[in-house]
Amino acid sequence: MANMNTSDDLLQCPITYELFHDPVLTPDGHTYERQAIEQWIRSHGTSPITRQPLSIEQLYPNRKIIEAMICLVSNHIVHGDLACRNVLIFRFDENEPEKNIVKITDFGLSRHSQLYSLTPGAARTTLNIVPVRYAAPEVLLSNTASEVYTEKSDVYSMGVLMWEAYSRGSLPWANIEDDNDVIRGVKNGDLLPKPSNCSQPFWSIITKTWSTSPSNRPTFRELKHLLTEQYYHPGNFVYLS
Known part of the structure; x- marks a missing residue:
């Protein structure tokens, strides 16, 4: 077996020449220290x-997801099941990120859509499926x-x-097995x-998105503004993989 190169060069950021603490692989195919x-x-x-x-x-990539949700809002659609598992990337262009295509999928729980109005005499059904670990407290209180x-x-x-992305795909409330315990915790204001x-x-x-009162949460347009403001504010660093 050939000897592997274990020199410190492989463990150093090419910008700072210091050992990696929190490395990130970027679209240019190289690894850097995130802050650098x-x-x-x-x-x-x-x-x-x-x-x-x-x-x-x-x-x-969060901005593209939020832009997709802004589009849904403009069409009076509430998704009802927004989670990483329902976000698909159909196109990724590392040189022109504005051409990236992110699609929100699984509209099985969507509501309030003007695109799907009931015809006269149409049957009405009630669907009580709730994605408990992603649902807002007001939804859990009256599903x-x-x-x-x-x-x-x-x-x-x-x-x-966004918490899922930072947690590298971890299940929300993974330490709690029973969904009923999750519901009680969220109703009590647990984060x-x-x-x-x-x-x-x-x-x-x-945490602003998790305000107990819906009126205290930002809209998607406001959320996009808040995130963009932080992306370009010196000294504020995001650590997403």
Whole structure:
């Protein structure tokens, strides 16, 4: 077996020449320390090695998901089951991130859609399936009342989705086996724990989406603004894989 190269060069960030603490693989095919590559991109807008265009948005896909949800809101659709498992990436262009295509799927629980109006005499059914670990407290308190499903309940689920991304796909409330215990906790105001790799500014945004009162949560447009503001604010770093 050939000897592997175990020199410190393989363990050092090519920008700082220091050992990796929190490495990230970027679209240029190289690995950097997250904080170092973010600072470099803000200053230069290119890869430090290949010199190809590189943006902060290429590192963090949440904005595309939020833009898709803004589209749903504009069509008066409440998704009702927003989670990482229902987000598919159909196109990824590392050089032109604006051309990336993210699609929200699984509209089995969607409500309030003007695109799917009932015809006269159509049968009405009640669907009481609730994605408990992603649902807003008002949904858990009254899962049969359609009026509690709003943009703000989807925003709450978006916060859980972002938590999933920071937690590398971990199941929300994985330490609690019984969904009924999850329901009781959320009703009592319990929040998911802060992931160790999530910076405080971004954690503050996520917890805004979990406000007990829907009126205190941002809209998706406001959420997009809050995240974009943090992406380009020096010193605020996102640690997503």
